[in-house]
Amino acid sequence: MLAFAKKLKTGKRYDLDDLHLKHKKPHHQSKIPHELNTHSPEVTTEAQEQFNLLDINSSPEDVRRNQGTRMLKYMDTTEDPCRDFYQYACGNWHKYHPIPADHGGFDTFEMLRENLDFQLRRLLESETAEGAYNDRPISTDRPLETNELLPNHPMPTPYFEEVLRNPKTEYLDPIKKAKFLYKSCMKEDIINQRGAKPLLHLLSELRGWPILEKNWDASNFDFIWLVAQLRLYNNDILISEWIGPDIKNSDEYVIQIDQTSLGLPSRDYFLSETSREYIEAYHQFLLDIVYILGAPEDTAVDDVKDIIDFEIKLAMITADPEERRNLTNIYARLTLGELQAYVPQFDWLKYFDVVAEREVPISTPIVCYCMGYLQELINLLSKTPSRTIANYLLWRFVRHRVNNLDERFQNAKQKFYHLLFGREASPPRWQFCVAQVNSNLGMALGNLFVNAHFDEKSKNDTILMTKQLEDAFKEILVFSDWLDDVTKTIAIAKVDAMRLRIGYPDIILNRNMLTDRYKDIKIHPHYYFENSLSILMHLTRNEHVKIGKIVDKNMWNTAPAIVNAYYSRNKNQIMFPAGILQPPFYHQYFPRALNFGGIGVVIGHEITHGFDDKGRLFDKDGNLNTWWTEEATEKFRNKAKCIVEQYNSFVVPEVNTPLDGLTTQGENIADNGGLKQAYKAYLEWLERYNDHELPDLPLHSKQLFFLNFAQVWCGTSRPEAAKNRLKTAVHSPGRFRVIGTLRNSLDFANAFQCPPGCPMNPINKCTVW
Numbered sequence: 052m053l054a055f056a057k058k059l060k061t062g063k064r065y066d067l068d069d070l071h072l073k074h075k076k077p078h079h080q081s082k083i084p085h086e087l088n089t090h091s092p093e094v095t096t097e098a099q100e101q102f103n104l105l106d107i108n109s110s111p112e113d114v115r116r117n118q119g120t121r122m123l124k125y126m127d128t129t130e131d132p133c134r135d136f137y138q139y140a141c142g143n144w145h146k147y148h149p150i151p152a153d154h155g156g157f158d159t160f161e162m163l164r165e166n167l168d169f170q171l172r173r174l175l176e177s178e179t180a181e182g183a184y185n186d187r188p189i190s191t192d193r194p195l196e197t198n199e200l201l202p203n204h205p206m207p208t209p210y211f212e213e214v215l216r217n218p219k220t221e222y223l224d225p226i227k228k229a230k231f232l233y234k235s236c237m238k239e240d241i242i243n244q245r246g247a248k249p250l251l252h253l254l255s256e257l258r259g260w261p262i263l264e265k266n267w268d269a270s271n272f273d274f275i276w277l278v279a280q281l282r283l284y285n286n287d288i289l290i291s292e293w294i295g296p297d298i299k300n301s302d303e304y305v306i307q308i309d310q311t312s313l314g315l316p317s318r319d320y321f322l323s324e325t326s327r328e329y330i331e332a333y334h335q336f337l338l339d340i341v342y343i344l345g346a347p348e349d350t351a352v353d354d355v356k357d358i359i360d361f362e363i364k365l366a367m368i369t370a371d372p373e374e375r376r377n378l379t380n381i382y383a384r385l386t387l388g389e390l391q392a393y394v395p396q397f398d399w400l401k402y403f404d405v406v407a408e409r410e411v412p413i414s415t416p417i418v419c420y421c422m423g424y425l426q427e428l429i430n431l432l433s434k435t436p437s438r439t440i441a442n443y444l445l446w447r448f449v450r451h452r453v454n455n456l457d458e459r460f461q462n463a464k465q466k467f468y469h470l471l472f473g474r475e476a477s478p479p480r481w482q483f484c485v486a487q488v489n490s491n492l493g494m495a496l497g498n499l500f501v502n503a504h505f506d507e508k509s510k511n512d513t514i515l516m517t518k519q520l521e522d523a524f525k526e527i528l529v530f531s532d533w534l535d536d537v538t539k540t541i542a543i544a545k546v547d548a549m550r551l552r553i554g555y556p557d558i559i560l561n562r563n564m565l566t567d568r569y570k571d572i573k574i575h576p577h578y579y580f581e582n583s584l585s586i587l588m589h590l591t592r593n594e595h596v597k598i599g600k601i602v603d604k605n606m607w608n609t610a611p612a613i614v615n616a617y618y619s620r621n622k623n624q625i626m627f628p629a630g631i632l633q634p635p636f637y638h639q640y641f642p643r644a645l646n647f648g649g650i651g652v653v654i655g656h657e658i659t660h661g662f663d664d665k666g667r668l669f670d671k672d673g674n675l676n677t678w679w680t681e682e683a684t685e686k687f688r689n690k691a692k693c694i695v696e697q698y699n700s701f702v703v704p705e706v707n708t709p710l711d712g713l714t715t716q717g718e719n720i721a722d723n724g725g726l727k728q729a730y731k732a733y734l735e736w737l738e739r740y741n742d743h744e745l746p747d748l749p750l751h752s753k754q755l756f757f758l759n760f761a762q763v764w765c766g767t768s769r770p771e772a773a774k775n776r777l778k779t780a781v782h783s784p785g786r787f788r789v790i791g792t793l794r795n796s797l798d799f800a801n802a803f804q805c806p807p808g809c810p811m812n813p814i815n816k817c818t819v820w
Contacts, residue, residue: 111640118634118641119745125762133805133812137789140761150767153479155472155775158766158785159635163614167630171485171612174499175233182226182495183502184562225495225565228574229488232586235579236484242579243457247344249580250452257281260445261438262346262354269437275398277441279405281448285587287312288447289365289428290421292406294594296602296621297418298378301673304597306387306403310369310421314362314447316471316779321366329471334359336467337446343459344449357439358446361431368427372714378668378675381420388413393422396429407595415598454483455580473771491586493610494568498559500612501629508639509632510554513650516732517553517625520654521546523731524724527820533690538683541670545661548671550604550624554632555611604673616653618660621673625657635759642743644752647733648759655725655732659820662724663717664691693817694719697795701787705773710783718782722792724820730756730798753802761789 109117127142150157223231235241254260257280261267281288291309296302313321315333320326337355342348375381391399391413403411419425432440453460465477489496525543528534534542558564571592573585604622609615611629618625627650634641636649660666667687670676679687698712698719712719733756742752750758764785768776776784783791793799793811800812808814 109640114638114640115642115743116746118638118645119748122635122745122758122762123748125765126758132803133800133809135790136757136761136793136799136803136811137764137786140758140789141765141786144762144765145767148765148767150769152476153474155474155772156766156768158768159763160614161766163631163633165482167612167614167633168482168485170504171489171496171500172481174503175230175485175488175496182224182498182562182565184498184560184565223574224562225492225569226498228569228572229492229495229499231574231576232492232579232582233484233488234576235574235582236487237480238577238579239458239480241577242455245580246457246459249578250449250456251344253452253584254445254449257445257448260344260442260449262341262351262358262442262446263344265347265350267438267441269441272437272441274432274437274440275401276405277444279402281444282402282406283588283591284448284584285590286448286451288444290425294597296673297384297416298382298621298669298675299384301604301621302602303416304600304602305384306415306417306598308417308419308421310424311365313366313369314450316775318366318369318371319778321363330359330363332467332470336463339463339466340449340453340460343463354438354442357436358443361435361439361443364431365428368424368431370421370424375420376664378665382675383419383422385417385419386413387411387415387417390417390419394425394429396433397425406591407598408592411598452580452583455583471771472775473769487583489610489612491590492569492572493612494556494559494565497555497611497629498565501555501559505554505611505629505632506639507554509637510629512637512639512646513553513627513632513654514551516646516651517551517654517658519732519736520651520658520728521549523728523735524655524658524820526731527724527728531820533686534683535680538679541678542662545623545671546658548623549658549661550622552607552624552626554627554629556607559611616657618657618666619673620661620666620669623661623669623671623673625654625660627653627657635763642745642752642755643736643740644733644742644755645759647729647736648756649763651729651732652725652760652763655728656721657725658728659721659724660717662820663720665717687819690817690819691716691720694723694819697817698783698787698791701783701791703773703777703784703787705768705770706777708774708777710787711777715781715783719788719791720819722783722788723795723818726760726792726796727798727818727820729760730796753798757793757799757802761793764788 124147125141125144127138130139130142132139148157148162154161251263254263257277258271258273259267278289282292287293289311291311293307294304295307297305297307315321315326315329320329334355337358338351341351341355346354370381385393387399387403400411400413403415453464461477465474468474468477525546528539528542528546531539558568569589572589574582602622604624607624607626609617609626609628613628613630614633616625616627616631631637631653632650634649635645636653637646641649661669667679668675668677670678695712695716698710698715700712701710702708703710737752744750744752745755748755766785768784773784782788790811794813795816795818797812797816799805800807803811805812
């Protein structure tokens with residue numbers, strides 16, 4: 052994956068509002084004009100330049116001139132490119148992009164995401180933008196359902212019972228649902244007027260949160276019922292449970308369970324001596340929330356202390372990521388009946404019957420990645436009072452619901468995020484709301500985006516470039532002197548079998564299919580809290596109907612309007628959503644050097660993920676399978692060890708802390724391999740065609756390739772965000788994605804004539820692919 056950490060949980064869904072590790076975007080209090088045009092003062096100069104580059108009326112000469120100007124102004128031309136190429140390429144980037152108050156850091160990806168958010172906002176706020184479909188529209192000559200919500204429909208009372216739990220299907224067009232969700236999120240007057248009432252109502256249905264109630268009765272506490280109810284709202288607490296392809300049989304959907312996630316970004320935040328300040332901030336955040344909800348002060352302090360102490364103990368029994376690197380060792384497949392016998396203290400039969408909303412046979416297969424953790428968890432729960440367990444479960448649930456509530460809760464969250472990520476202010480409300488729609492009704496919003504902005508030429512170009520990159524990688528495989536012929540043959544077959552998904556899935560242009568995808572989601576233009584719950588229940592329901600079904604490997608679940616790219620080990624599939632096919636990654640009028648150095652390296656990066664430390668364990672069909680010879684495996688490990696040790700030697704200047712080369716090795720291998728493939732493919736293209744150059748930028752085409760690769764990773768970070776990244780991220784910081792990769796590239800050294808032994812051309816280089 053290009054920009055964000057992947058999890059073991061292939062296809063795993065996340066809670067609707069647990070987005071802070073990705074977008075980090077709640078809000079400022081400001082009036083937003085109904086229509087945002089490209090000349091709005093809220094659009095930054097850089098965003099305006101992005102709009103100009105995307106203007107279909109721009110001439111090829113104008114596009115190249117504008118891009119050359121942009122690239123030159125970011126460069127520090129006083130720096131020797133053979134000493135520090137990151138400084139040479141990005142040394143002036145921070146002058147044009149100081150870190151915004153609402154960010155922990157700011158880089159090229161964030162700039163592109165914000166530009167994309169502006170476009171999505173305009174589509175959601177437009178009264179005229181409508182979906183475009185390739186099929187016949189749904190008939191509208193039917194009687195309206197009694198609960199069908201139209202803009203002027205009176206708000207039902209109480210909405211929670213009459214609408215959200217109403218079993219009738221909501222037939223609103225999915226585009227209208229997306230716009231209604233955005234409108235409800237933006238209606239801060241209604242959200243503030245309702246205050247905490249929607250949450251308190253829900254907590255009452257969940258039989259009460261002890262921390263808020265002096266007379267909570269522990270004898271009525273049903274642990275399994277509560278855990279299952281929270282899972283119905285798409286929350287994993289104490290155990291992570293999802294439905295996904297079996298990693299040893301990728302054609303079959305199975306129930307999968309793993310150890311828990313935690314309330315802080317990783318277990319190190321709870322266990323490291325240097326993380327005391329984060330635990331204290333987390334403690335205060337919890338107190339702030341329960342006080343807003345009306346917790347009695349005489350008992351709340353003790354309850355909060357018990358919650359934190361319990362979560363520290365929970366962190367202690369979770370396995371360290373390094374203990375879990377070998378998937379074969381932690382994989383266990385058993386039946387539901389066998390799991391019940393292994394951990395009889397947890398009523399798995401009842402849990403799955405509630406979550407799946409039907410009786411699940413005891414013969415149902417389950418894949419477990421945490422057998423040891425389950426036993427430790429049962430021991431911990433047996434020593435913990437019911438009140439503490441109930442308080443903890445509901446705290447984790449409430450934590451996720453904070454974003455759906457009024458400004459008091461947002462202020463408490465911002466105070467916590469300031470210490471955790473260094474974020475000085477909450478982002479604009481509109482940006483948060485755009486992210487909510489894109490994360491949860493992304494295919495509907497994708498319909499609007501593709502119809503308004505997507506150029507099919509970019510899709511066709513990317514398909515062609517992918518074929519060129521695959522050919523380049525196969526050639527690298529053929530000439531790899533450390534691979535035996537058997538492993539080479541199977542590896543080439545895996546490349547040939549890779550599925551390619553570019554732009555968007557066909558579903559978004561099929562009205563019936565798109566409507567069916569979101570048919571059970573009830574969306575009201577005023578009630579954001581309940582809309583969120585409806586989406587959460589839809590996600591859980593939509594996931595659990597897959598139990599025991601055959602995997603459709605042609606399906607993709609990634610929203611089209613995002614700036615990222617992915618490789619799926621289970622599907623042996625690479626995916627490039629429409630949102631990433633924009634400058635600086637790609638433009639049809641760019642010199643091909645820029646396109647190969649941008650989207651070309653991204654393509655190569657994702658191809659290489661099929662052959663990194665984890666991807667290589669899966670065969671061409673996406674199954675965990677030992678297809679490497681022992682000799683090839685040993686040689687791979689030695690080459691990967693070189694990469695690990697190289698990146699271990701890099702120190703992040705903002706916090707004077709070394710990288711973790713082991714945790715980041717998969718992404719580092721992909722970066723190095725992607726660059727090599729892309730440059731090889733570009734050279735083969737150059738043998739047949741002449742490339743353009745950029746006005747005012749005195750670099751030849753081969754140098755432009757490496758410059759654009761480097762500028763993709765320009766960025767700056769606050770110390771707090773840098774610390775967080777080092778504890779949690781599987782990617783190296785942008786500076787070292789440039790320096791580490793180029794130091795290993797003889798092609799780069801030749802292009803810039805860097806002498807052997809200089810900082811950017813060391814004698815000893817590391818290479819896997």
